[in-house]
Amino acid sequence: MAQEKHNFLLQGLSCADCALKIESSLKQQGYSSVKLNFTTRRLQIGSDNISEINSIISRIEPGAIAIPEKTSQDFSSAKKRENFLLIRISISIILLFFGILLTSFSFPPLVVLGGHLVLFSSYLVSGFHVLRKAILRLQNFDIANEYFLMAIATLGAILIDELPEAAAVMVFYSIGEYLQSRAVNKSRKSISELLDIRPDIAHLVSMDDITTVAVEDITPGDIILVKPGERVPIDGILVSSHANLDLSALTGESRPVPIVKGDEVLSGAITSASIKIKVTVDHSESTVSRILDVVENATQNKSEKEVFITRFARYYTPFVLILAIAIAIIPSLLLAEPMEIWIYRALVVLVISCPCALVVSIPLVYFAGIGKSSRSGVLLKGANVIDSLTEVTAVLFDKTGTLTEGKFKVVMVVPDENYSPQEVIMYAALAEAHSNHPIAKSILEAYGEPVDLSQVKEYEELPALGIKMKTKSGDSIVVGNDKMVHEIECPHSACITDETAVYVVLNDVYIGHIIIDDKIKTTAFDAIKYLEKRNIPHIGLLTGDTKNIAERVGGELGIKQENIYSSLMPLNKIEILEKYLHKAEENGGTVMFIGDGMNDAPVIARADIGVAMGAIGSDASIEAADLVIMDDNPNRLNDAISIAGDTNKIAKQNILLALGIKALFIGLGTVGLASMWVAVFGDVGVTLLTIFNSLRLLR
Ligand code: ADP
Ligand code: MG
Numbered sequence: 154m155a156q157e158k159h160n161f162l163l164q165g166l167s168c169a170d171c172a173l174k175i176e177s178s179l180k181q182q183g184y185s186s187v188k189l190n191f192t193t194r195r196l197q198i199g200s201d202n203i204s205e206i207n208s209i210i211s212r213i214e215p216g217a218i219a220i221p222e223k224t225s226q227d228f229s230s231a232k233k234r235e236n237f238l239l240i241r242i243s244i245s246i247i248l249l250f251f252g253i254l255l256t257s258f259s260f261p262p263l264v265v266l267g268g269h270l271v272l273f274s275s276y277l278v279s280g281f282h283v284l285r286k287a288i289l290r291l292q293n294f295d296i297a298n299e300y301f302l303m304a305i306a307t308l309g310a311i312l313i314d315e316l317p318e319a320a321a322v323m324v325f326y327s328i329g330e331y332l333q334s335r336a337v338n339k340s341r342k343s344i345s346e347l348l349d350i351r352p353d354i355a356h357l358v359s360m361d362d363i364t365t366v367a368v369e370d371i372t373p374g375d376i377i378l379v380k381p382g383e384r385v386p387i388d389g390i391l392v393s394s395h396a397n398l399d400l401s402a403l404t405g406e407s408r409p410v411p412i413v414k415g416d417e418v419l420s421g422a423i424t425s426a427s428i429k430i431k432v433t434v435d436h437s438e439s440t441v442s443r444i445l446d447v448v449e450n451a452t453q454n455k456s457e458k459e460v461f462i463t464r465f466a467r468y469y470t471p472f473v474l475i476l477a478i479a480i481a482i483i484p485s486l487l488l489a490e491p492m493e494i495w496i497y498r499a500l501v502v503l504v505i506s507c508p509c510a511l512v513v514s515i516p517l518v519y520f521a522g523i524g525k526s527s528r529s530g531v532l533l534k535g536a537n538v539i540d541s542l543t544e545v546t547a548v549l550f551d552k553t554g555t556l557t558e559g560k561f562k563v564v565m566v567v568p569d570e571n572y573s574p575q576e577v578i579m580y581a582a583l584a585e586a587h588s589n590h591p592i593a594k595s596i597l598e599a600y601g602e603p604v605d606l607s608q609v610k611e612y613e614e615l616p617a618l619g620i621k622m623k624t625k626s627g628d629s630i631v632v633g634n635d636k637m638v639h640e641i642e643c644p645h646s647a648c649i650t651d652e653t654a655v656y657v658v659l660n661d662v663y664i665g666h667i668i669i670d671d672k673i674k675t676t677a678f679d680a681i682k683y684l685e686k687r688n689i690p691h692i693g694l695l696t697g698d699t700k701n702i703a704e705r706v707g708g709e710l711g712i713k714q715e716n717i718y719s720s721l722m723p724l725n726k727i728e729i730l731e732k733y734l735h736k737a738e739e740n741g742g743t744v745m746f747i748g749d750g751m752n753d754a755p756v757i758a759r760a761d762i763g764v765a766m767g768a769i770g771s772d773a774s775i776e777a778a779d780l781v782i783m784d785d786n787p788n789r790l791n792d793a794i795s796i797a798g799d800t801n802k803i804a805k806q807n808i809l810l811a812l813g814i815k816a817l818f819i820g821l822g823t824v825g826l827a828s829m830w831v832a833v834f835g836d837v838g839v840t841l842l843t844i845f846n847s848l849r850l851l852r
Contacts, residue, residue: 158186161196161203161219163210165234167334169512170298171214173463182209188453191513192341192520195222195449215289216282235338238331241278245324248275253317272320280307280323297470299507306503310829313493321830322504329837333513336844340517343851347524348448350402350421351441352386358429368436375432385422387439389430390415399423403440404784405530405792447532447775451523452516454535458804462515466508473506473819480823494825501822504832510811514843515804521850522800529792532781541762541779542797546742547733548684548790551726551756552696552706554591554749555766555787556677561595561653561669568665569646577665581657584620584630587612592655593620595669596632616752617697617722619655631658635699636720638663651701673706680787681710687794691716691733695726695746695756726756734761747787764790796850803850807843814839 166172172191179187184206185199196219198206203219210217248271255268277284280303287304290296303326310319356378357366363378368386371377376392379385384402396418397409403421412418418430421441436442455463481499485492519536526533533539550556566574582600585593586609597604611623618640619633631641638645638656645656645663653669684692693716694707703719718729733744746753746760749767757763758777765778767785775781782789818835821827827835 158197158199159201160222161198161206162222163189163194163196163217163219165217166191166194166214167217167330167337168214168299169509169516170466170507171217173466173512174213174295174298175210175217178213179206179209190449190452190516190520192344192452192516193449194341197453212289212293213295215286235331235334238327238334242324242327242331245275245279245320245327248272248278249320249324252320256317269316272316276307276311276316276320276323279320279327280304283323283326296474297467299470299509302470302474302503302506306500306829309496309500309503313496315497315829318829322833325830325833325837329833329840332837333509333840333844336841337513337517340521340844340848343848344521344524347528347851348445350384351439351445352384355386356380371432371436373432373434377430377432379424379428379430381424381426383424385418385420385424385430387420387430387432387436388434389418389432391418392429392431393427396428397425399425400784401530402528403444403530404786405528405789406784406786443775444527444532447534447781448523448527451533451535451538452520454537456515456519456536456804457540458808459515459519459536462508462511462808466512469508470506473502476819477502477506497829498822498825501827501829501832502819504829505815505818505822505836507836508811509836510815510840510843511808513840514807514811514847517844518800518804518807518847518850521847522796525851526793526796529789529796530783530786531789531793531796532775532783533793533797534779534781538762538779539797539800541743542745542794543801544741544743545689545745545762545794546737546740547691547693547744548689549691549693549695549730549733549744549746549760550677550787551746551748551753552694552698552703553671554785555747556694556710557671557673557706559591559671559749559785561591561671563595563599563667564670565668566599566665567647567668569663572664574665577657578667580630580659580664581632581655581667583608583624584622584632584657588614588620590614591671592653592669596655596667599667617720629660632656650699651705653698653702673709674785674787676786676788677710680790681712683788683791685711690742691736693729693733694718695721695729697721697723697726723752723755726753727759730756730759734759737761745790747782747790749785799850803846807846810846811839811843 169191172189176187176189179198186197188197200206206219210219252268252272252275255271256265283300283303287300290298290301307319307323353368354365355368355371356363357371358376358378371387391412391414393414395411395413397411399409400422401407403419409425420439477499480502481496484490485495519539522539523533523536553559566578568574568577578596578600581596582604585596586604586606608624609622610625613621618637621631623629631637632655635648635650638658643658643661643663647666649666653671655667655669657664657666681692692712694703694712695718696703698719700719703717704714707717730744730746737744743761745762745764746756747764747766748757754777757765762780763778764780764782765775766782766787780793814835818827818832822832
C-alpha cells in the first residue's frame with residue numbers, strides 16, 4: 154500500500170545545513186518518503202504524528218517547528234522573528250561599542266573590569282542562541298555544525314584573552330545570520346510571486362447576489378464571476394457568450410485567446426472582460442493547482458550540484474575542525490613559537506568553517522530556475538532536468554502534432570470505380586467514430602453528419618496504422634495508411650506516399666482513399682533553427698508516417714536525412730531512441746524526445762529528457778514526462794534550454810565563489826594575515842553574495 158504523504162511547513166528553519174540534518178535524521182528514525190526543501194521550507198513525510206516529528210526536529214534545530222501546511226500563518230511569524238533578532242543585534246552592538254571603549258584606554262582597573270563585563274554581556278546577547286544550539290547538538294554527539302564551531306572559536310578567543318574579539322565575532326555573526334535570513338526570505342518571496350497564479354478568492358454567483366468566498370469552498374457546478382483583469386481561480390466552462398483570455402501565465406503565450414460559450418476556461422488565465430464560468434473541477438484538481446504541485450515537487454528531485462553540496466557539507470566541516478586542531482598544535486611544536494599565536498590562527502580558520510553559502514544558495518538557484526521556466530510555459534519536473542538540459546546532444550521529434558499542426562483537413566476524396574465520394578467518407582467516418590487521432594477528427598469533420606454509433610460492433614485501433622472494425626450488419630471496414638493495406642494484403646489501385654492518405658477498405662475490397670493535409674508549425678522552424686544555432690549535434694525526426702512524407706517535412710525543416718526515421722510503430726520509436734541513448738552515453742550527453750503525448754508516452758518515459766507537448770489538460774503525459782510544454786509551441790525548448798544554461802552557470806559561479814573565498818580565508822588565517830572578525834565578514838559576505846547572485850536568474 155502506498156504510504157500517504159503529509160505536507161508540513163517548517164517555521165523558523167533558518168539554516169540550510171540543519172535542513173539536511175533534519176531530513177536525514179527523520180529518515181534514520183524510520184519515517185518514509187521524507188523530503189525537506191530548504192527553499193520552500195516544505196516537509197513531506199509519510200506520517201502525520203506531528204508531536205513526534207517536532208520532537209526530532211527541535212533536537213536538531215531548536216525553535217523550528219513543523220505545522221500543517223494549510224493552517225500556517227508563516228509570514229507574520231517570520232516577520233516577528235526578524236524583528237526580535239534585530240532588537241537583539243542592536244543591543245549587542247551598543248554593548249560592544251561601550252565595552253570596547255571602556256577597555257581600550259588606560260581607565261582605572263575597576264572601569265576596565267566593568268568594560269569586560271559589558272563585552273561579555275554583548276557576547277551573550279548576540280551569541281546565547283548559538284551556544285544553546287551548540288550544546289543541544291553536542292548532546293546528540295554532533296560537532297560538525299556551525300554553532301559548535303562558532304562556540305569553540307569564540308570561547309577559545311575568550312580563553313586566550315581576546316574577549317573583545319570574541320564579542321565582535323559573535324555580533325558580526327548575528328548580523329550575518331540576520332542578513333542571510335532576510336535575503337533568503339526575500340528570495341523565497343520573489344520566487345513564490347513568480348508562481349503566484351492562483352487566486353485565493355472567487356466571486357460566487359447565487360440566485361440573487363454575488364458573494365466573495367475562498368476558492369477552497371467552490372464546488373463543481375457552482376457559477377462564478379471573474380472580473381476584468383482578474384485571474385480565473387478554478388477551471389470551468391464559459392457561461393457568458395464569449396471572452397478573450399490571456400493564458401501567458403500558463404503557456405508563456407501572450408497573445409489573447411478568443412473563446413466562446415461552452416469552451417473550457419483554465420484557471421490562471423486572465424480575462425479582459427467580465428465573464429461567468431460554470432466550475433467543473435474541485436479546487437485541488439484545477440490546472441493551477443496541478444502546475445504548482447509539479448513545480449513545488451520538482452525541487453525534491455535534486456540536481457547533481459545539490460547532491461554534491463550535500464556530500465561536500467558532510468566532509469567540509471569535520472575537515473576544517475581537524476585542520477584547525479592541526480594548526481593550533483603542530484606549528485607551535487615544530488617552530489617553538491608561542492602557542493597563543495597559532496591557537497588564534499586556528500580559531501580564525503574555525504570561523505570560516507560553515508558551508509552556508511553553498512548550502513543556502515545552490516538549492517535557491519535551482520528553485521529560481523524551475524520557477525522562471527514555469528512562467529515561460531515549461532514545467533520542469535526536477536532540478537536534475539536542468540542538469541540534463543545543459544548536456545543535450547540529441548533532440549528527437551515526433552512529427553504529427555509536434556512539428557506539424559496536427560490539425561488535419563480532408564482535401565480530397567478519391568473513390569474507386571463503383572463508389573461515390575460520399576460512400577467512401579461515410580465508411581471511413583464510421584470506422585473513425587471512436588478514435589481521438591487528429592486524422593480521425595478531420596474525417597469526421599469532413600463527413601459532417603452524426604455517425605450512428607450503434608452500428609459499431611467490433612473496433613480496434615492500431616497505433617501508427619489505422620483502424621479495423623466490424624459493423625452490426627456484418628460489414629468489415631479497415632481504414633489506415635499504406636502500411637496497413639499491405640499488412641492486410643489488400644490490393645489497391647492507388648499508392649500515395651508523399652501526402653497523408655487514408656485508404657478505405659470495405660469487406661477486403663479497396664473502395665477509395667482520402668487525402669489529408671497537415672501543415673508544419675511556423676514555430677517548428679524556429680525551434681530547429683535555434684537548436685542548430687546551439688550546435689546540438691543530432692536533430693532527428695521519428696514518425697509513424699510514410700518515408701516520403703517524413704522526408705518532405707524533415708527536409709523543409711532542415712533535418713538531416715540520416716536522422717529521419719519513418720513508418721515507425723511506437724515500439725520502433727523506442728528502438729531508435731535507444732540507439733541515440735547509447736551514443737549519447739558514450740559521449741556524456743543526453744537525449745531529448747518530444748512527443749505530443751497521445752501515443753508517445755512510452756518513448757517520452759524512456760528518454761533522458763522526455764518532453765510532453767500541449768499537455769495543459771492531460772494528466773497521463775505530465776506523468777510520463779520530465780518536461781512539459783504547456784501549449785503546442787516546440788520553440789519553448791529554446792527558453793527551457795537557455796534558462797537551464799543560466800541556472801547551471803550561476804550555480805557553478807556560486808560554488809567557485811564560495812569555495813574560492815573560503816580557501817582564501819583559510820590561507821590568510823593560517824599565515825596570520827586575517828583576524829577573526831575579518832573572517833566573519835568574509836563568511837557572511839560570501840553567503841550574501843551567492844544569494845544575490847542566485848536572484849539574478851529571476852531578472
Ligand atoms: P506520428 O508518429 O508522426 O505522430 P502517428 O503515430 O500518430 O504519427 O500516426 C502515424 C500514421 O498512422 C498516420 O500518419 C496515419 O497514416 C496512421 N494512423 C494512425 N492512426 C490512424 C487513424 N485513427 N486513422 C487513420 N490512420 C491512422
Ligand atoms: Mg504523434
